[in-house]
Amino acid sequence: MTSPQRHSKQSVTVGDATGANERVLVLNPVSGDGDHADRVRGLAAEHDFVVRETESEGDAMAFAAEAATEGATLVAAAGGDGTCNEVVRGLVDAGALPAVEFAVVPAGTGNNFATNLGVEDVEHAFDVIETGERRRVDLGFANDEPFLNSSICGLTAEASTDTDDARKSELGVVAYALETVRTAVSYEGVELDVAAFGGVDGDRTWEGSAVLLLVGNGRRFPVRGRTQADVEDGALDVTVVEERPGSDLAGLARTALLERILGPDTDLTTRLQAPALTVRVVGDETATFSLDGEMHRASRVRFRTEPAAVRLPVGPAYEPTPDTD
Numbered sequence: 001m002t003s004p005q006r007h008s009k010q011s012v013t014v015g016d017a018t019g020a021n022e023r024v025l026v027l028n029p030v031s032g033d034g035d036h037a038d039r040v041r042g043l044a045a046e047h048d049f050v051v052r053e054t055e056s057e058g059d060a061m062a063f064a065a066e067a068a069t070e071g072a073t074l075v076a077a078a079g080g081d082g083t084c085n086e087v088v089r090g091l092v093d094a095g096a097l098p099a100v101e102f103a104v105v106p107a108g109t110g111n112n113f114a115t116n117l118g119v120e121d122v123e124h125a126f127d128v129i130e131t132g133e134r135r136r137v138d139l140g141f142a143n144d145e146p147f148l149n150s151s152i153c154g155l156t157a158e159a160s161t162d163t164d165d166a167r168k169s170e171l172g173v174v175a176y177a178l179e180t181v182r183t184a185v186s187y188e189g190v191e192l193d194v195a196a197f198g199g200v201d202g203d204r205t206w207e208g209s210a211v212l213l214l215v216g217n218g219r220r221f222p223v224r225g226r227t228q229a230d231v232e233d234g235a236l237d238v239t240v241v242e243e244r245p246g247s248d249l250a251g252l253a254r255t256a257l258l259e260r261i262l263g264p265d266t267d268l269t270t271r272l273q274a275p276a277l278t279v280r281v282v283g284d285e286t287a288t289f290s291l292d293g294e295m296h297r298a299s300r301v302r303f304r305t306e307p308a309a310v311r312l313p314v315g316p317a318y319e320p321t322p323d324t325d
């Protein structure tokens with residue numbers, strides 16, 4: 001799997017930078033619609049965070065690793081899912097996850113992971129940091145690259161790749177939906193071999209042409225009205241939506257979108273739950289796999305979950321056992 005380039009840049013430091021810097025906040029000032037930066041700086045200062053601001057890809061990862069190495073006990077990510085992913089990646093690289101707490105300040109376009117943790121907005125995030133319950137949640141890995149929320153291969157990954165940045169900040173999540181419909185017209189599916197190991201139903205395999213493969217850690221397709229998965233069960237939720245041979249692609253895409261929104265199982269949908277799986281793209285081809293929304297190309301991905309790897313504060317809407325509702 002090819003990773004984003006890693007490089008370090010000068011940061012802007014705000015607040016009291018003397019002493020141990022126990023609380024460090026990594027701020028992506030341009031994520032989402034970019035109007036959060038001043039609010040986050042102000043709240044971070046009130047809550048005793050040293051702020052490090054990213055300038056480009058890789059900064060959040062480097063800042064998080066540095067903060068952990070220098071003795072931080074709490075590292076927060078203010079940005080979208082991509083920024084959260086980079087911060088956690090930095091903590092993994094520094095071997096710091098067992099000791100360092102991670103927190104999410106939602107300031108992105110989709111904020112999927114924050115939503116799944118019950119964190120509503122920037123202000124709420126700081127309340128949650130001060131008073132929220134602490135949980136230990138699972139972390140997903142794809143070829144040893146971590147992901148908090150999900151990895152997607154197929155239709156929506158291709159659509160996200162194609163979603164233009166300007167359009168994304170103008171329209172937010174609507175841009176993804178529009179792009180998905182547009183991509184769907186020409187999308188031909190991807191031939192996959194999937195093998196899941198150690199699940200409750202034993203080892204299982206699936207092979208065929210997939211419109212969509214979703215490997216969820218924090219997130220799954222809505223089943224009973226919520227997208228939050230059980231993030232403490234040590235298992236990945238896998239959904240494969242099969243291409244129906246010979247059928248109209250635009251119709252298939254609509255089916256996939258509807259399933260994504262409504263969550264009904266059809267004969268085209270296979271669900272698996274397992275702590276580990278391998279996904280091979282048939283015929284030595286590569287495909288796009290998103291990791292928390294960031295794109296990678298790979299021909300074979302080994303997925304696994306590391307149970308209880310991340311300690312973080314959660315909001316009241318977080319559900320430790322969503323499957324028993």
Ligand SMILES: Nc1ncnc2c1ncn2[C@@H]1O[C@H](COP(=O)(O)OP(=O)(O)OP(=O)(O)O)[C@@H](O)[C@H]1O
Pocket residue numbers: 028029030031032033054055056057058079080081082083084107108109110111112292293
């Ligand atoms: N100062 C900066 N200027 C431009 N891009 C930046 C800067 N800092 C970080 N980035 C880029 O921002 C991206 C991460 O954005 P992030 O995913 O957090 O927000 P988003 O895409 O708006 O929201 P979401 O992921 O929730 O849809 C990374 O690709 C990173 O390289």
